[in-house]
Amino acid sequence: MYEKEKDLVDAFMRGQMSRRSLLRGLAAMGVTAVTADTLIGMATSKALAADFDWQKHKGTGIKLLLNKHPYTDAMLANLQSFKDMTGIEVEYDVFPEDVYFDKVTAALASGSSTYDAFMTGAYMTWTYGPAGWVTDLQEWIGDSEKTAPGYNWNDMLPGLRASTAWSGRPGEALGGDNAKQWCIPWGFELNNLSYNRRMFDQAGVTPPQDLDGLVETAAKLNSDIDGAYGIGVRGSRSWATIHPGFLSGYANFGQRDLKVKDGGGLEAAMNTEVSKEFHRKWVKMIQDSGPTNWSNYTWYQVGTDLGAGASAMIFDADILGFFMNGGDNKEAGNLGYAPFAANPDADAPTPNVWIWSLAMSEFSRNKDAAWYFLQWASGVEHALFGAREKDFVNPVRQSVWQDEQFRDRMTSAYPGYVEQYEASSPGAQIYFTPQPLFFDVTTQWAATLQKMVADQVPVDEGLDQLADSINRQLSDAGLG
Numbered sequence: 001m002y003e004k005e006k007d008l009v010d011a012f013m014r015g016q017m018s019r020r021s022l023l024r025g026l027a028a029m030g031v032t033a034v035t036a037d038t039l040i041g042m043a044t045s046k047a048l049a050a051d052f053d054w055q056k057h058k059g060t061g062i063k064l065l066l067n068k069h070p071y072t073d074a075m076l077a078n079l080q081s082f083k084d085m086t087g088i089e090v091e092y093d094v095f096p097e098d099v100y101f102d103k104v105t106a107a108l109a110s111g112s113s114t115y116d117a118f119m120t121g122a123y124m125t126w127t128y129g130p131a132g133w134v135t136d137l138q139e140w141i142g143d144s145e146k147t148a149p150g151y152n153w154n155d156m157l158p159g160l161r162a163s164t165a166w167s168g169r170p171g172e173a174l175g176g177d178n179a180k181q182w183c184i185p186w187g188f189e190l191n192n193l194s195y196n197r198r199m200f201d202q203a204g205v206t207p208p209q210d211l212d213g214l215v216e217t218a219a220k221l222n223s224d225i226d227g228a229y230g231i232g233v234r235g236s237r238s239w240a241t242i243h244p245g246f247l248s249g250y251a252n253f254g255q256r257d258l259k260v261k262d263g264g265g266l267e268a269a270m271n272t273e274v275s276k277e278f279h280r281k282w283v284k285m286i287q288d289s290g291p292t293n294w295s296n297y298t299w300y301q302v303g304t305d306l307g308a309g310a311s312a313m314i315f316d317a318d319i320l321g322f323f324m325n326g327g328d329n330k331e332a333g334n335l336g337y338a339p340f341a342a343n344p345d346a347d348a349p350t351p352n353v354w355i356w357s358l359a360m361s362e363f364s365r366n367k368d369a370a371w372y373f374l375q376w377a378s379g380v381e382h383a384l385f386g387a388r389e390k391d392f393v394n395p396v397r398q399s400v401w402q403d404e405q406f407r408d409r410m411t412s413a414y415p416g417y418v419e420q421y422e423a424s425s426p427g428a429q430i431y432f433t434p435q436p437l438f439f440d441v442t443t444q445w446a447a448t449l450q451k452m453v454a455d456q457v458p459v460d461e462g463l464d465q466l467a468d469s470i471n472r473q474l475s476d477a478g479l480g
């Protein structure tokens with residue numbers, strides 16, 4: 001590196017100039033954008049290595065189990081910098097999501113040491129953790145001999161740190177004093193409105209402000225826009241139907257899936273009068289303004305319909321709306337984003353979250369090297385790389401959300417995205433009750449919702465039947 005270029009990069013690393021100013025200065029010296037990123041990466045690796053022995057496990061190797069996802073793509077694009085910095089070799093297998101979790105469960109249940117670290121969701125660790133399949137990472141985070149000084153665990157959004165930690169005691173709050181850190185947040189999604197601005201203008205509507213407004217707006221769009229239905233939400237017989245928009249709106253009315261009884265057991269809580277009223281409106285919205293084959297809808301159908309112009313809006317993951325606003329999607333460039341509080345009396349949205357996280361296998365034979373990878377992959381530098389250069393959104397670190405270059409990128413191409421995030425993130429967390437029957441309860445809930453939409457059972461009767469069934473299951477499992 002020539003001296004003038006080196007001086008600029010050094011000034012950037014000392015925090016004396018912004019990245020934008022650095023890139024402008026390097027460009028004036030004839031440095032291409034690709035070369036500039038390489039120089040910055042080299043300087044960042046050097047700075048990271050200055051205060052921590054990243055080469056301590058040089059010559060070792062780890063193997064990762066990964067889901068096919070833009071977060072994975074961003075990590076693989078930057079993986080060489082980890083190898084160069086640590087001297088640790090990295091192998092990996094990548095599987096599509098429809099088989100990924102089966103692969104993870106099979107590997108862990110068999111006690112296999114093939115994989116040292118893997119992607120997971122917080123809900124899955126409610127099974128993996130108590131079973132002894134994953135490592136409690138709290139002791140690693142707090143060990144200054146194993147964790148770099150600049151890792152800055154407290155930079156992680158507090159709701160995400162808490163949502164990925166649990167004691168293993170059914171019904172006990174996530175992130176409590178006895179909680180174990182079963183995984184580390186990596187990237188997440190909260191649930192809000194993503195909408196087609198062209199269609200909204202055509203119908204003369206604005207983003208709705210509460211559940212009644214959502215039902216009304218969806219119906220008007222459904223009526224006024226040829227070739228598109230009013231609103232997309234998930235409907236398949238799966239836990240994944242309950243967790244996005246549905247639970248985000250439900251929680252906004254203070255409603256719960258389960259409650260803890262005085263004696264410590266769990267009891268179904270979804271057949272209250274407030275819950276029944278919420279369900280009635282949700283069911284009507286789908287019947288009036290949802291897709292005709294709603295009961296088959298997963299995240300994929302919800303997202304692709306928005307991108308293709310087959311739906312006017314979705315109440316689902318914000319990153320789903322993000323991805324549909326780019327690439328070769330028909331409606332790319334036409335999408336907008338809005339926060340959403342279903343309850344008109346609520347102070348703010350309460351989005352339930354899905355958190356793509358990283359975990360360490362308890363059966364790993366190279367945990368030290370695996371931890372080096374986990375802290376690099378979840379560290380500030382890689383998060384900045386992914387947020388600025390790739391589609392590694394949403395970041396789990398506050399410092400990245402404050403990054404000028406990232407915010408400029410989002411503000412210019414994704415109108416309303418940062419604003420919906422900032423309005424919603426204080427209330428973003430997991431609103432389910434942690435307990436081992438989570439997937440059974442939520443899948444049965446989704447099946448009941450399907451029956452309501454199909455008019456096979458009235459809402460009141462359906463919820464009473466659901467609560468009775470879940471209470472029997474909890475009792476049979478010794479949880480009631």
